[in-house]
Amino acid sequence: LPQVEKRLELVKQVSHSTHKKLTACLQGQQGLDADKRSKKLPLTTLAQCLMEGSAVLGDDSLLGKMLRLCGEAEDKLAQELIHFELQVERDVIEPLFVLAEVEIPNIQKQRKHLAKLVLDMDSSRTRWQQSVKSSGLASNLQSSGAKADALREEMEEAANRVEICRDQLSADMYNFVAKEVDYANYFQTVSVTHPQGYPCPRQCCDPCAVPSQLIEVQAEYHRKSLALLQNFLPQIKAQQEAWMEKPSFGKPLEEHLAVSGREIAFPVEACVTMLLECGMQEEGLFRVAPSASKLKKLKAALDCCVVDVQEYSADPHAIAGALKSYLRELPEPLMTFELYEEWIQASNIPELEKRLQALWNACEKLPKANYNNIRYVIKFLAKLTEYQDMNKMTPSNVAIVLGPNLLWPQAEG
Incomplete structure (x- = not known):
């Protein structure tokens, strides 16, 4: 006791x-x-x-x-x-x-x-x-x-x-x-x-x-709390995935196109449209660096899918800079990592006809989304070179300033 x-x-x-x-x-x-x-x-x-x-x-x-x-x-x-x-x-x-x-x-x-x-x-x-x-x-x-x-x-x-x-x-x-x-x-x-x-x-x-x-x-x-959260998480994820207004810079091309329901990426189409209206004759387009603050503002506006065309009509260099930034910030280049070697080999073929055929063959291997967008960009650049006497952007100059934004090896990424 x-x-x-x-x-x-x-x-x-x-x-x-x-x-x-x-x-x-x-x-x-x-x-x-x-x-x-x-x-x-x-x-x-x-x-x-x-x-x-x-x-x-x-x-x-x-x-x-x-x-x-x-x-x-x-x-x-x-x-x-x-x-x-x-x-x-x-x-x-x-x-x-x-x-x-x-x-x-x-x-x-x-x-x-x-x-x-x-x-x-x-x-x-x-x-x-x-x-x-x-x-x-x-x-x-x-x-x-x-x-x-x-x-x-x-x-x-x-x-x-x-x-x-x-x-x-x-x-x-x-x-x-x-x-x-x-x-x-x-x-x-x-x-x-x-x-x-x-x-x-x-x-x-x-x-x-x-x-x-x-x-x-x-x-x-x-357990009950976890079950509640697991019930709400799919709803939250579904709302996020269904929301159309998503950032496009730095996002995979196919993801942006799927969310926005577009064939051409919004920043690409918006920038090309504005440049066709007010920038085709601008000397040094894509070569002259834009104002950093204006470029940052335009990229933010493009991310929200809201752009005031009139605001940037007097500054085509900012528009060109935004287009280059979008292309360069893609997780994978528009011309893809997978076809990098094929593009390089095709461009080194000395005979013009064989070179064009090799480039065309590589182009046909692109995913549909990449094919549509590279086709859109190339057609715009071809139009741009029609004004080379005024803008000084010959095909060679265009290739120098835009090539690195369309294709780069995976190691650099």
Whole structure:
């Protein structure tokens, strides 16, 4: 029993500490019902903020749609968190509190009560022994004997109370030892759910009354949270993939064409169209460097598929620079890595007719998207050289400034 008493105090300390730390882990305010708890939860506040942002931006913007989906996801995660915390509070935190603050203290009070009863019994025995000694010396033996008998009865009653209390204390201590498995079950909850998917709040049926494991409840909570996120992720991805206004610079050609539903890349078509209107006679086109700030602005506008033609009509060099940048920033050159050696070999053939045939053969091997766009660019460049007397861009000059943007070896990429 002394070992059990020591264990009682240790279990009380551990239970009290665990209760305190578990309570600190709760994000919701303890003791409130689910609705009030939800309003004070950080996740709920975040969900409301996201939904409000979505309402401000509207579903016309991709960001607005993303905020709405994320807000819905965070709100559902908040509800899962509330149910998880309520279950932990009911099945783990409250029983730990009762163990540390009620059950063990009651046993310890019983131990103190036993000590008091033992003192009372010892006091009664001392008084009885003194009475017996006194009665042997007293002249009135009858009176002294009656007093001694009364004290003896008092002593026996005290001894009986001690025995009863000791037996009760021993039983409580042994019960405590036997129930340690039950106390361990506070951390052992099997999360059994109703058809609606949530634990029974009233333990109204046997499956719901099974003690649950803290770690298992946490695992179930994370499984449900993961399932929610996995349900929302495809929706978010689908919205992103379906959104037409995507950056085009630095993106694969086929991806840009698939998203925009075009045959010719928007930056290519937009730049060529503007140059046909205002830049064909500009001297040094594609050779003269544009203003860095204007080039950056035009590239950003092309990325958004919004270009003010009038704004750049007086600066064809910025338009030409944007076209060169788009071609150079493609992950794979328009003439492809795969055909690099074939293009180089074809260009080195000395006989014109054979060289043209080899170039044509390589051209026919291009993927459809690349073929359409290189054809569009070449036809534009052919038109550009018609004004070579004014723009000084002979076929040779065009090849020098634009060739490296149409074809480069994979090692450079």
